[in-house]
Amino acid sequence: MNWEAFWLTVRLAAIVATLLVVIGIPIAYWLTYSRWRWKFLAEAAVALPIVLPPTVLGFYVLVALGSRSPLGRWWESLTGHTLAFTFEGLVIGSLLYSLPFAVQPFAASFGAVDRTLLQASASLGHSPRQTFRRIVLPLSKAGLITGFALSFAHTLGEFGVVLMVGGDIPGVTRTLSIDIYDQVQAANYSSANQTALLLLVVSFFILSIVFGLNRYGLHRPAWTLSPWR
Amino acid sequence: MAVKVPLAPPAALTMSPQPISSDLEVRIRKRFPHPEGSFHLNVHFRALAGFTILFGASGAGKTTLLDCVAGLANPDDGRIAIGGEDLYDAEKKLNVVAWKRNIGYVHQDLALFPHLTAEENVAYGLRKLSAAERKIRSREMLEAFRIEHLRDRRPAQISGGERQRVALARALVSEPRALLLDEPLSALDRPTKSSLVGDLRKWNQNHRVPILFVTHNGEEVFALGDEVIILDAGKIVAQGLPHDVMRAPRLETVANLAGFENIFDASVVALHEARGTMTCHLRKGTVELETPLVRAEVGSLLRVGIQAGDLLLATEEPHGLSARNILPGTIRRLVQRDVIIAAIVECGGADFEVHLTLAARDSLQLRPGQAVWVVVKTHSCHLMGV
Numbered sequence: 001m002n003w004e005a006f007w008l009t010v011r012l013a014a015i016v017a018t019l020l021v022v023i024g025i026p027i028a029y030w031l032t033y034s035r036w037r038w039k040f041l042a043e044a045a046v047a048l049p050i051v052l053p054p055t056v057l058g059f060y061v062l063v064a065l066g067s068r069s070p071l072g073r074w075w076e077s078l079t080g081h082t083l084a085f086t087f088e089g090l091v092i093g094s095l096l097y098s099l100p101f102a103v104q105p106f107a108a109s110f111g112a113v114d115r116t117l118l119q120a121s122a123s124l125g126h127s128p129r130q131t132f133r134r135i136v137l138p139l140s141k142a143g144l145i146t147g148f149a150l151s152f153a154h155t156l157g158e159f160g161v162v163l164m165v166g167g168d169i170p171g172v173t174r175t176l177s178i179d180i181y182d183q184v185q186a187a188n189y190s191s192a193n194q195t196a197l198l199l200l201v202v203s204f205f206i207l208s209i210v211f212g213l214n215r216y217g218l219h220r221p222a223w224t225l226s227p228w229r
Numbered sequence: 230m231a232v233k234v235p236l237a238p239p240a241a242l243t244m245s246p247q248p249i250s251s252d253l254e255v256r257i258r259k260r261f262p263h264p265e266g267s268f269h270l271n272v273h274f275r276a277l278a279g280f281t282i283l284f285g286a287s288g289a290g291k292t293t294l295l296d297c298v299a300g301l302a303n304p305d306d307g308r309i310a311i312g313g314e315d316l317y318d319a320e321k322k323l324n325v326v327a328w329k330r331n332i333g334y335v336h337q338d339l340a341l342f343p344h345l346t347a348e349e350n351v352a353y354g355l356r357k358l359s360a361a362e363r364k365i366r367s368r369e370m371l372e373a374f375r376i377e378h379l380r381d382r383r384p385a386q387i388s389g390g391e392r393q394r395v396a397l398a399r400a401l402v403s404e405p406r407a408l409l410l411d412e413p414l415s416a417l418d419r420p421t422k423s424s425l426v427g428d429l430r431k432w433n434q435n436h437r438v439p440i441l442f443v444t445h446n447g448e449e450v451f452a453l454g455d456e457v458i459i460l461d462a463g464k465i466v467a468q469g470l471p472h473d474v475m476r477a478p479r480l481e482t483v484a485n486l487a488g489f490e491n492i493f494d495a496s497v498v499a500l501h502e503a504r505g506t507m508t509c510h511l512r513k514g515t516v517e518l519e520t521p522l523v524r525a526e527v528g529s530l531l532r533v534g535i536q537a538g539d540l541l542l543a544t545e546e547p548h549g550l551s552a553r554n555i556l557p558g559t560i561r562r563l564v565q566r567d568v569i570i571a572a573i574v575e576c577g578g579a580d581f582e583v584h585l586t587l588a589a590r591d592s593l594q595l596r597p598g599q600a601v602w603v604v605v606k607t608h609s610c611h612l613m614g615v
Contacts, residue, residue: 124354
């Protein structure tokens with residue numbers, strides 16, 4: 001069992017899932033309430049990582065991070081090294097890769113909040129932003145937890161993007177799924193099996209939390225868990 | 230249809246203790262969706278401090294009108310002002326956003342925040358006050374509406390009537406400049422209704438704001454009404470005191486809305502000018518009714534509207550009554566509606582609907598097929614043009 005790869009993977013997934021809550025909430029807010037006529041294009045773009053081969057996404061991220069792109073050059077001038085084949089580069093690639101797994105549950109739960117509650121809040125003197133903070137977010141708690149858990153689990157198991165963007169540098173970009181690949185290449189099947197089993201168990205555990213939560217949320221109001229204030 | 234809108238009598242203004250006018254003036258046009266195609270809301274009225282009832286069938290545009298006043302929907306044209314201050318003016322391209330209007334709105338489904346307790350719901354509108362003041366004010370309001378014992382409960386944990394009280398307290402605690410109530414009493418039983426209305430009236434004695442009260446229940450109109458506005462398909466078809474507008478309808482829409490369960494086509498047979506009455510023959514069947522005299526010629530057609538609650542039922546032929554019309558008939562059906570029994574009685578080819586109490590049905594031992602007499606007072610017959 002490669003514990004270095006394990007902790008690296010957990011750290012990556014935790015950072016990505018946390019950042020996705022921060023980035024995903026405004027994106028989901030916009031997708032839920034915008035009346036822009038071309039909004040469906042944005043929705044399709046956000047959902048793209050679900051269907052795109054990870055190697056395609058990874059390839060473009062690699063190009064964007066490399067020293068030939070403006071972004072890559074800007075980062076290089078700032079830090080003295082490129083983003084490609086670094087942990088930060090991995091975070092950026094993973095953010096894009098797991099974006100729909102956070103944004104879609106967020107947007108679905110925002111959209112499920114009864115419109116008359118928003119109207120009542122407006123009549124009581126609250127701006128849309130205040131209403132969002134005090135009514136929509138607390139009532140979307142199950143969706144927020146689902147989005148966090150799904151993007152965490154999805155990042156745990158990614159392979160293609162990591163390989164393209166991060167390569168296979170022990171302690172920097174070698175995640176569990178890459179480690180499994182390496183072990184299989186070296187015909188080290190029992191070690192590969194250990195790691196694979198661990199990923200399987202952890203992923204199942206996280207998904208059962210998500211589904212359990214949704215079931216719980218259906219039968220009782222989610223806010224009975226503990227008020228989010 | 231051109232609608233001439235008489236402004237409410239100025240007498241009501243002088244009764245107001247407030248020197249500054251708090252009138253709500255609404256003159257708007259708006260297209261709104263309706264199951265039978267799209268309608269135009271086209272209204273002009275002024276609501277003074279106190280209750281103004283908006284009465285009309287569902288789909289008449291009542292809720293759309295409230296949404297426009299609250300700023301939740303945008304009119305296509307016109308002006309909305311309160312106390313002389315514009316909230317919306319199409320000409321000036323002015324449209325104050327909903328959260329800056331300070332207009333209380335109680336939705337039909339109340340829209341209480343499910344994740345907040347009753348007290349937190351009430352305090353929600355006091356955003357600008359300090360936490361301590363918020364607490365004092367919301368406790369006062371909970372007390373005024375007799376729900377202080379529920380303050381730590383969530384909406385799901387209290388009864389329907391209590392929820393109405395929380396919703397009203399929440400809308401009133403921030404001292405709105407006007408109050409919009411969208412059928413807030415429809416789900417309540419009668420005693421709960423009247424105690425809630427009493428508390429609302431008490432509150433308004435000190436605040437004197439215009440209250441637009443939407444209902445499609447004729448009984449509520451009489452119970453509350455200072456002024457009633459009748460909406461039909463987006464237009465005001467009648468306006469005035471409930472008694473004038475509802476009891477002597479000149480328009481058939483009003484009659485239908487006002488709950489005239491019995492509407493008959495009839496022709497004038499004879500005029501009795503000395504008695505102030507006339508005899509009308511119902512087009513269907515053989516019944517003749519003595520009705521109040523109106524300016525009509527023998528042979529002219531008109532409609533007679535009679536409220537089911539104004540009719541009497543007798544199991545033996547009555548004698549010595551002042552009522553002019555005593556019609557023999559047969560009970561066809563007895564239907565229970567809530568706490569009322571509707572008896573459908575066939576008299577000479579015409580079906581009359583008579584409303585009775587449960588006690589009356591039991592003590593008279595009424596059953597279908599029974600021979601009865603329907604008693605119709607002359608002045609219970611309301612005449613309308615065809």
